[in-house]
Amino acid sequence: MHKAYDTILQSEVSAELASQNSGFEPYRYECSNCGEEVFVAAPYSTRMVAHFRHRSGNNDVECENYLGQYGTISTDSSSRRNNRERAEFYYNNSTKTFSLALRFSENEIQSYEQQSVDFELRTKDSDMPFRVLKINSMNFSPDVPTLIPLNNFSVSYYLSNTLNGASRKYDFLKRGSTPTFFKLSGNDNDFKAKLVRSTVLYTKTQYFVSLHSQYSVPQGVRLPEGIEVGQTFHFNTMNRKFLGYVLSITDKTPSIDCLLKSWGYQLEASETLTLLWPPSYLLDDASIIASDYAYIFSSFELQAHGNINMHSEEIMKFSQGISKVKVKPKTKIFKKNAEIVIDKVAPTVDRYNVITPYKNFASTFTVPDDGTYYLFNHSGVSPLTNGQVVFLTPNSSIVRYEFNFPVGYIYPCLQKELAGEELLEDILAHYKRMEAFDSTRFSTLVLTKTTSKYIEKCKITGSINPVVMQFVEEGRI
Known part of the structure; x- marks a missing residue:
């Protein structure tokens, strides 16, 4: 089949x-048709295109031939079958x-609630559930993930509900002395770590690694x-x-590859993913912002329906790995070790009083003791001290601040035009x-009474002031 539902991106993907x-x-x-698990088949084949295939035991022809609506891919979590x-x-x-973190969509919760369905958790498929939750x-x-503490030990758990009774096995911890890797998030002390379900680990990524034993403290592992x-x-x-470790793998070497292979893992180079703007805070593993757009840096190309649950027209790519999405x-980007969930909330607006700054004019200004004052002029910005006398020149101003908010402006007195x-006498006196x-x-030219008198004098003397002549021609006198 051409496309399937991606439970990580929570949308359909090709x-x-x-x-x-x-x-x-x-x-x-x-599967986008029946809802059963599928996997990517022939990902690197030169004979056939990559496609999704059911696990063994499912030969539903309708599923295998399912293409969905041509040219469209749903990014809505409700498209999940x-x-x-x-x-x-x-x-x-x-x-x-x-x-154990469980997640359901809004439609699923409403449907289960109407039918009074219970979630059941077992350590063995044939055992009675040790945890039941409505x-x-x-x-x-x-x-949003709901965390259910695990009090009963098992290397794998069986999850089911009372609606269909079918249980689903989830592998958890490795057996024996083999460590289990969890991808770490959070700060140094209060971190959370999510189980790495795949067999691939990545360089320059922090992991929490655990080993377990029933009777004695697990022995440490010598690491290369x-x-x-x-x-x-x-x-x-x-x-x-x-026994727990917090570690990161800085280099890919033969000794590290050999050790990880003995544990059932393989190592690949990591990817980088960073939310550049706007500022965000973390809530339920999601970066919360109050904007319609986010600027992202990624070491890989963002591909609509491939590593981000967005349509192509909702992604604007710039240079050097920067994109605007x-x-x-629940906007989600995921590739290899790089993962981020971005969600938008409406900005909170607190009640406030509108402060209208006043404006005064002065030739000189003595700084009073009722706030913080700064002088703005051609030299830049200078703080003023109490009692300081300032001579205001053209294009300068003084700003008064209270609690870092401008509440007043003092400008130089406007010169008489x-x-x-x-004006004629002033020009003749200075030029x-x-x-x-x-x-x-x-x-x-149409002359005023003032300019007519001056022109008559110029006719007698045979000379004229060039500045006055320019002002007369421009109609400014």
């Missing part, structure tokens, strides 16, 4: 783009416990160069003893140069 973005995590894709839970495992360092709006919020260990600690939970509810006979008088230049 098989071609899924293969390009290394989307091979277990349980990630579901499967009504089963979406589950992840977490480690919480502040409580030193493991949890699926309703009191216990779950739409598309290229693996940096930040913390090592012991803790008890689920009636087991655990439109933010919708000269006109008519006063003494004279030149030969040419009466033809004034023959077509």
